[in-house]
Amino acid sequence: MLSKLEQILETLEETYGPQKLAGPTDPYEMIVFLNCGYPARDGKCAKGFEALKREVGVQPNKLLAVSKTKLAKLIRPSVILPAVCAQRLKDIARRVKNDLDGDLAATLQKRMDEAKRKAGNGSAEKSLRATKRVLREFPTIGEPSAEKILLFSGLAPIAAVPSAFVDVPIRLFVGEPGKNYAADYVAAREILDSGLPKTFGARQRAYLLLKKHGQEICKRSKPKCEVCPLTAHCAYLQAKAADSNAE
Ligand code: SF4
Known part of the structure; x- marks a missing residue:
């Protein structure tokens, strides 16, 4: 018999x-993708990322070789603060090139x-936290976002929850979402972690279906029940x- 989460x-x-x-599934490209749209909606990120890929290329060397002004102009249609976002792209490329051997995925x-290697002596969780800190x-x-990157790049099967749709699993399993986003995120991740195979x-x-449901029906401000x-x-x-029966 299917569990509640599986039925959902x-x-x-x-x-x-x-x-x-x-978008992409390489960790470095995922970070660039997320910074090509602001606010970071899929459509906007895809538009900015495609323009960048087509006109400049997204590899660290390519982003560092082009001027900040050109970067800002390229991503202007997909972000509300082009100069700030262009600087962020430069910072991402510089950090990967200078501090992470030019290869974030390998790091x-x-x-x-x-x-x-440390699993079994209680340090695996600690190392996972250290990996997330890098991101x-x-x-x-x-x-x-760090958990999403680890999950979709195939590095760790974390029960990541779509960041803008934490309310969906909370409503389904707990009830009214709380006032503390971080606490709700942890609770939602626990629901998925305990209810899903570790694959x-x-x-x-699960991530993609819950996200879609949040986008289409279980909207944050007004769910279409x-x-x-x-x-x-x-x-x-x-x-x-x-509550309404009790009134
Ligand atoms: S839309 Fe309403 S009924 Fe459906 S999952 Fe969200 S809160 Fe529940």
Whole structure:
């Protein structure tokens, strides 16, 4: 028998179809991609990233060779602060080139291998945190983005939660989202971690389907419960119904 989370994901896949990640899966390119749109929506990031790739190239050497003014002009249609975002792209490229041997994926892989070697003596979690810290030192990369990068680049099957849609698993399993985003993120990650196999495929699928549901129906400001296919599973809706019965 399928668990509640598995039933939810099945229903979401029947509703929206299989989902695919927007953008690249190389860690360095994912960071560049996320910084090519501001605010970082998929469509805007894709537009800026494609322009950059086409006109300049995204490799660290290419980004460092071009002027900041040209970078700002290229990404202007996809960001609200072109000069700031151009500087961020320069900073990302410079850090990878100068501090991370020009190869972020290899650096992260080295940290992950270290984590695996230490697994069993209680240090794996610590090493994973250290790997996330490397990512979090890049502009605009917080805990949710660092976990997304590790999950989709195939480095660690973390139960990452789509950062703008943490409310979706919270509503389904807990009820009303809390006032503390970081606490809700941790709670949502725990829900996914305990309910999903520790495989990249299962966790990537869950991430993408929950994100799609947040974009289409379970919207942050006003969820469209009247058209939602998950009403039978939703703790938030059940709590609301119980409240209105009690009135
Ligand atoms: S019933 Fe409403 S709150 Fe629950 S998952 Fe659906 S849209 Fe979100």
